[in-house]
Amino acid sequence: MFDDLPYPCRHQPSPRRRTLAVEVRDAEVVVRSPLRYPPQRLKAWLKDREDWILHHLQAQQARLEAHQIRFQSGSAFPFMGQELTLFWQLAEKTSVQWQAQALQLSLSRRSKRDPLERVPEALKTWMQAQAEQSLLPRVAQLAQQMRMHPRQVLIKGFRRRWGQCSSQGVITLNWRLMHASPALQDYVIIHELCHLREMNHSSAFWALVAQHCPDYRNLRQALRSRGAWLDW
Ligand SMILES: [Zn+2]
Structure with a gap:
């Protein structure tokens, strides 16, 4: 029913609801409605709020991306509310060392697997x-x-x-x-x-x-x- 919306949307009908509500959370749109609410009316209601929905969706997606954990050497790694810098290199054996603001990973040379997985x-x-x-x-x-x-x-x-x-x-x-x-x-x-x-x-x-x-x-x-x- 929501296939033609310009964003992914999860519908939660509930027998206890009397009104419509829409929420954008964790970059996902959730719309709550009473049971058997007419789909066309629900869509029109969402259409009226489309600017608001898209605005919040984009802001949340940007925030998710900003906090994404990345594994390239030199990436920021949040730890205990601080920002450490992650470094890694191939070495004799695998170990992790945390010194001041740096998190230094050594990955064993013996493994042939992609370091970005390890x-x-x-x-x-x-x-x-x-x-x-x-x-x-x-x-x-x-x-x-x-x-x-x-x-x-x-x-x-x-x-x-x-x-x-x-x-x-x-x-x-x-x-x-x-x-x-x-x-x-x-x-x-x-x-x-x-x-x-x-x-x-x-x-x-x-x-x-x-x-x-x-x-x-x-x-x-x-x-x-x-x-x-x-x-x-
Ligand atoms: Zn709880």
Whole structure:
């Protein structure tokens, strides 16, 4: 039904909706409508908002591109809210060294595979180790302050989320959070810890988040604009 729109669009009809709403998020257009809303009227409604939609879409695409993680030697690599410069070269064996503002990768000469495939692999292993070293103790610290008791805390790689909290009380954080500043990391950790008490995104949940992280609205917004960090 949306094939002839000048942008990709996801339609979410819902029995609980009475009005139309459109949102541009992570460079994607989502339109929400009541069930069985007449398609022609929905299209006309979107047409009236086309300038607004395209403007936001372009701005978000530009932002995604600006934050894209790149692997050419000399690229900027965001780490803990700073910008490191990534360098790599072929060497006797594979290793990663972080010195001041430089992240120096050595890739083993013995492999015949394309270095641009091997650089992200080596970086993932390194980021996972960094996340275990610095995020796990931070979760323990914040959990103690907030009097929350996660059953287990894990570090994994997700492509669409920064963290998650299971109904069994297991918190999992994305190692890609190591790209983010400590303030953003704290927000995600606090968010997941609050889910131990409120397993939803109700107003009670956000009130609890606000208690421990008063600036959560701005941090959440900032994190949203860094969606490209999830994409490698
Ligand atoms: Zn949540």
